[in-house]
Every structure is written in C-alpha cells, then in structure tokens.
Amino acid sequence: MASNRALAYMGPRKVEVTTLDYPKLVGPGGRKCDHGAILKLIVTNICGSDQHIYRGRFPAPKGMVMGHEMTGEVVEVGRDVEFIHTGDICSVPFNVSCGRCRNCMERHTDVCMNVNDQGIDCGAYGFNLGGWQGGQADYLMVPYADWNLLRFPDRDQAMAKIKDLTFLSDILPTGFHGCVVAGVSTGSTVYIAGAGPVGRAAAAGARLLGASCIIVGDTDQGRLEVVKKAGYEIVDLSKSTPLPDQIEEILGHREVDCGVDCVGFEAHGHGPGAEDDPVAVLNGLLEIVRAGGGMGIPGIYTAGDAEAKTEAVKKGTYGLDFGKAWIKSPSLTAGQCPVKKYNRNLMMAILWDRMPYLSEVMNVEVVSLDQAPEAYRLFDEGSPKKYLIDPHGSLKKAA
Numbered sequence: 001m002a003s004n005r006a007l008a009y010m011g012p013r014k015v016e017v018t019t020l021d022y023p024k025l026v027g028p029g030g031r032k033c034d035h036g037a038i039l040k041l042i043v044t045n046i047c048g049s050d051q052h053i054y055r056g057r058f059p060a061p062k063g064m065v066m067g068h069e070m071t072g073e074v075v076e077v078g079r080d081v082e083f084i085h086t087g088d089i090c091s092v093p094f095n096v097s098c099g100r101c102r103n104c105m106e107r108h109t110d111v112c113m114n115v116n117d118q119g120i121d122c123g124a125y126g127f128n129l130g131g132w133q134g135g136q137a138d139y140l141m142v143p144y145a146d147w148n149l150l151r152f153p154d155r156d157q158a159m160a161k162i163k164d165l166t167f168l169s170d171i172l173p174t175g176f177h178g179c180v181v182a183g184v185s186t187g188s189t190v191y192i193a194g195a196g197p198v199g200r201a202a203a204a205g206a207r208l209l210g211a212s213c214i215i216v217g218d219t220d221q222g223r224l225e226v227v228k229k230a231g232y233e234i235v236d237l238s239k240s241t242p243l244p245d246q247i248e249e250i251l252g253h254r255e256v257d258c259g260v261d262c263v264g265f266e267a268h269g270h271g272p273g274a275e276d277d278p279v280a281v282l283n284g285l286l287e288i289v290r291a292g293g294g295m296g297i298p299g300i301y302t303a304g305d306a307e308a309k310t311e312a313v314k315k316g317t318y319g320l321d322f323g324k325a326w327i328k329s330p331s332l333t334a335g336q337c338p339v340k341k342y343n344r345n346l347m348m349a350i351l352w353d354r355m356p357y358l359s360e361v362m363n364v365e366v367v368s369l370d371q372a373p374e375a376y377r378l379f380d381e382g383s384p385k386k387y388l389i390d391p392h393g394s395l396k397k398a399a
C-alpha cells in the first residue's frame, strides 16, 4: 500500500512532514463514506487561510493535517459512486458538502448542514471544521464524490493548464465570488483590499466580469508590484495619504461602485507605522463604497484569535462604523465562498483561454512537500508568490 506523507500543524509557526495511513473510505468519527473517492494529489496549494492557523490565530489542534486547495487523480471510488471514475482528474472544492441538505440544494455549499458534527453548518478540509483531513498530502479521501468533484474534461488539456486550474479549488472562485456579491459587472469601478493571492484572484475575477477601473490596495510593496505589472491600479496603504484620497487620484472620485475585502481579521491599519487593526478594511470599505454599492467580504473574521488585543475582538466583536455608513444603504455579503457555484464556469473560462492574464497576477512557485515548511515561512513573511505543492512530482514531470 502506498505511503501517505502529509504536512501537519504542530503549533504556532511550526508545520512538519508526517506519515499517515493510506486513506480509507471513512470520514471523521468513523463515518462511512461509500460515496467517497480517494485521490492521488497532483497539486495542493498553500493559502492565506492556512496562514491564520500557522500563526496560531485560528484555533486548530496539534497534529491536524493542513490544506484545502486540492487537485488530483481519482485512484479509488466507493461502492456508491456512480459518475466519477478512476483516472479522472478533478478539482476538489475546499468546502466539504453533502449535496443533500437544504443549503446544498440551494448551492450554498459553504454552509452544508450535514458535514460538521461540532454544531456549525460548515465543513472544510484541514480547517478544524468538521474534522476532515487536510489535503497537503499524497492522498486524500473526498466524501460525496459525485457531488464534490469537478472533473476536467480531458487529461492532457488539464495537465497543460494545471497551474491555472489549481486555483478552482478555492482562491479563484473566492475572489470571483467576492466580486459577484459586491455587484461587479460591466464597467464597474472596484476596490480590492489585499494583494495576497485572494486579492490577486479577485482582481482577475473583476477583469473577467468586465470591470473598468480595478484598484488593489496593500502595504506590501512586493505584492503591489506584481499587481501593477499585471495591469491593475494600486493603492499603497503604507503611505500617509488616506485611502479615499488615493482613490480620487486614480479615479477622479473618492468612491467606487464595489469593494472586496481580501484581507480579513489580521488586517493592519493604514499609514506609516500602523499597527494591527482588524476593522481597518471593513471601515475603509464602508467609507469608500458609494451609496447603494456592494461589498464582498471573503476575508476571514473569527472568534478565537489568541492575539486579539481586546476581549471584544477575541470574541469576534468589532468596532464597525456602521452608524455612519447605514444611511448609504450598503449591501454586504460575508462568509466562505460556495465554490460549487462558480468552479465549473471558471474552469470553462480557463480551458477556453478567457483568462490569459491569470497566471501573471498569481505568480506561482512550485515546491515539493519537503519544501512546504519553508514555503509557509516565506508566505508568512509576505512573499508575492502563490505556493503550489507538488507532492508526487507530477507538475515537474508535466513541465
């Protein structure tokens, strides 16, 4: 039987390669998964969400296997799987969902009611949300395989575009979702907070949706440079010039139609020397999104941040400027991205070369599983790369 190497969380800023048993068609708590499939992973990415755990700011048990952005080849299917076959190359949505509950039937796979026994309607791999094993590993069991897996139509074509298709498991649908719920459409002006991989995916998503002026803000110079080079406008939040003034310099107005938060609770404030400020992005959006405009908030907010400065923030209670903003009739949508709402159509956009600009802005680097701890460290330091783990050397071979 093949061995199953994986990357485990061992405490703040410590991840280690460990060896697991080869997966069985069994889920958390011994749950039978005859509806599941086993995938030999081709590529599995490191995400900013993993970084919240890595920094010890999103509670997770020691020994938990990390990772939720998987693409792989099906090597085994359970008795109840009908339409997925061994040999299929598939993208795995990071949300674990059943396809049978009310929310799944409404394609709200971010809040599936049947995959987490801990009292929350939400499951994800490698995330202490339902106990599903993470996917930074050689092999992974995916439950409800007919429902969860997105099969690529052609193996050779999939391998040729794998470095773009790999984003379908999370960040491309997530960035796109942030834009869709913010109301981005033809000609919209958009401000995206955060030039990390999700912000960069959102910028590409806004372009696909036909936005006009797409502005990305961050303090990180290396990340802003990647975004600028790829043809987007940038706002440098390390400068003392306030956000609305910088937007006005670009656009001629102090407000945009749509705002997307691709930062989350580890936000820092604006201006030179600014410290952590978990509401900097939300209050910034409330200020600069026009009256009647929309906000998408894929950036994660959570109760349980061990490093939160106040008891209120530790509980996930934030000081929002809502009273000031209420009169603007804001619309805002938060939460995990329901990947299955978008992944098939975004796959088609990639396969039909409608997003030729994606790879430049994503700026990937491929690493082995043994190099993954170092990639976590570099990503934590603000590297402008998106790290793709290649556990079996398949990407290397394909290249």
Ligand SMILES: NC(=O)c1ccc[n+]([C@@H]2O[C@H](COP(=O)([O-])OP(=O)(O)OC[C@H]3O[C@@H](n4cnc5c(N)ncnc54)[C@H](O)[C@@H]3O)[C@@H](O)[C@H]2O)c1
Pocket (backbone or CB within 6 Å): 047, 048, 049, 050, 051, 052, 170, 171, 174, 193, 194, 195, 196, 197, 198, 199, 217, 218, 219, 220, 223, 237, 262, 263, 264, 265, 266, 267, 268, 269, 270, 280, 281, 297, 298, 299, 300, 335, 336, 337
């Ligand atoms: N909702 C979902 O389904 C979903 C899916 C994937 C990721 N996420 C979340 O999206 C967020 C972004 O992910 P990522 O991988 O790009 O993370 P990341 O940490 O690499 O990027 C975040 C960026 O935000 C910047 N930043 C900090 N404060 C800022 C501010 N006030 N204004 C503008 N930029 C600021 C940082 O410098 C950093 O470059 C994370 O919270 C992640 O957990 C959510």
Ligand SMILES: [Zn+2]
Pocket (backbone or CB within 6 Å): 046, 047, 048, 049, 050, 068, 069, 094, 170, 171
């Ligand atoms: Zn992710």
Ligand SMILES: [Zn+2]
Pocket (backbone or CB within 6 Å): 097, 098, 099, 100, 101, 102, 103, 104, 105, 111, 112, 113, 114
């Ligand atoms: Zn469900």
